[in-house]
Amino acid sequence: MRKIVDERLARETNAMTARMYWLMLALQLSVLIVKLVLGAGLMQCILDLLVLAVGLGGMAILRTAKGLWGAKDEVLREIDDACLTKLFMAMFWLLVFGEFLLAFSDGRNLWWYAPYVLVWGLPAVVITVKSLRQGLLLWGGRQQEKAGKARLLKGTVLGAVFFGVVIGGPSCFKDGSFQPSGLVQVLMMGAVWGTLFYVMFSAMMKRGEKAADQAVAEAETRMDDAGEDAADEE
Amino acid sequence: MKNKRMKIARIEKDLSQEQLAVLLGVTRQTIGLIESGSYNPTLKLCIAICKALDKTLDELFWPEE
Numbered sequence: 001m002r003k004i005v006d007e008r009l010a011r012e013t014n015a016m017t018a019r020m021y022w023l024m025l026a027l028q029l030s031v032l033i034v035k036l037v038l039g040a041g042l043m044q045c046i047l048d049l050l051v052l053a054v055g056l057g058g059m060a061i062l063r064t065a066k067g068l069w070g071a072k073d074e075v076l077r078e079i080d081d082a083c084l085t086k087l088f089m090a091m092f093w094l095l096v097f098g099e100f101l102l103a104f105s106d107g108r109n110l111w112w113y114a115p116y117v118l119v120w121g122l123p124a125v126v127i128t129v130k131s132l133r134q135g136l137l138l139w140g141g142r143q144q145e146k147a148g149k150a151r152l153l154k155g156t157v158l159g160a161v162f163f164g165v166v167i168g169g170p171s172c173f174k175d176g177s178f179q180p181s182g183l184v185q186v187l188m189m190g191a192v193w194g195t196l197f198y199v200m201f202s203a204m205m206k207r208g209e210k211a212a213d214q215a216v217a218e219a220e221t222r223m224d225d226a227g228e229d230a231a232d233e234e
Numbered sequence: 235m236k237n238k239r240m241k242i243a244r245i246e247k248d249l250s251q252e253q254l255a256v257l258l259g260v261t262r263q264t265i266g267l268i269e270s271g272s273y274n275p276t277l278k279l280c281i282a283i284c285k286a287l288d289k290t291l292d293e294l295f296w297p298e299e
Contacts, residue, residue, distance in 0.1 A: 005259060006259075006260040006261050006264050007260070007264075007275070007276055007278075007279055008260070008261075008264045008267065008273055008275075009261065009264070135263065138261060138263065139261075140255065140260070140261025140262055140263065140264075141252040141255055141256065141261065141262040142252065143252065143256055144255075144256070144261070212261070212263040213263065215263070215267075216263050216266035216267055216270065216272075219266075219267055219270040219271075219272035220236075220266070220270040222270075222272070223235070223236045223270050223271050223272065224236075226235075
């Protein structure tokens with residue numbers, strides 16, 4: 001079954017993510033200023049500058065190309081939200097992979113790269129919590145749930161392998177020789193991460209589904225009450 | 235305002251909210267919100283609903299006099 005592309009969910013998620021784009025920009029700018037005050041060199045700020053260039057430059061290009069500056073019209077604002085969402089995602093992945101690469105290639109300067117967790121982590125947490133409360137994180141039906149869980153399982157296995165190899169991988173080699181006991185560590189780490197991720201994500205989707213069903217029930221009750229009021233007035 | 239005509243058309247077609255949602259590639263909750271009148275679908279989704287239920291836009295979405 002194909003993945004659902006629900007326009008209502010996309011619209012509401014884009015509106016929320018567009019706001020988080022500004023939060024991410026503000027956090028990134030603050031982190032850069034603090035780093036410069038503390039005497040960071042260009043190499044320690046390269047990712048900050050790249051992320052800001054992508055975020056601000058991308059916004060300038062997209063808004064100019066699509067005529068979105070000062071958009072007040074509902075449709076233009078939706079297009080603007082979609083553009084900012086794409087930029088948010090670009091900045092997010094740039095930060096996650098950039099931080100990962102910097103941490104592994106320049107481990108001595110880890111403290112300069114640690115604040116990136118705040119820059120990508122805080123907006124991500126806000127989006128997740130709000131999505132759960134507003135019922136935007138959901139399967140959308142029993143059939144979709146089955147297909148979605150299969151996709152989740154596939155993604156979890158890939159993530160677990162990646163996590164196990166990256167974190168436990170170095171223990172497979174000691175003094176230049178392969179250590180079979182390290183492989184057990186890789187498998188254990190992957191299994192623990194995978195199980196935790198799958199259980200947590202499934203629980204979140206269940207909660208989101210419940211919130212969405214509650215929103216539909218409340219909307220129906222509200223409309224029933226409004227209908228009764230209109231009938232009384234007549 | 236509730237969209238009772240869409241709900242009736244769906245039931246006439248013997249479709250549950252979930253079955254219609256699968257046909258349209260949206261969530262069950264979105265169908266629920268359209269029927270309860272809490273969500274205004276785009277023209278694209280309105281046309282897809284009409285095609286799935288064999289109705290015209292007027293029959294399902296034009297306000298009743």
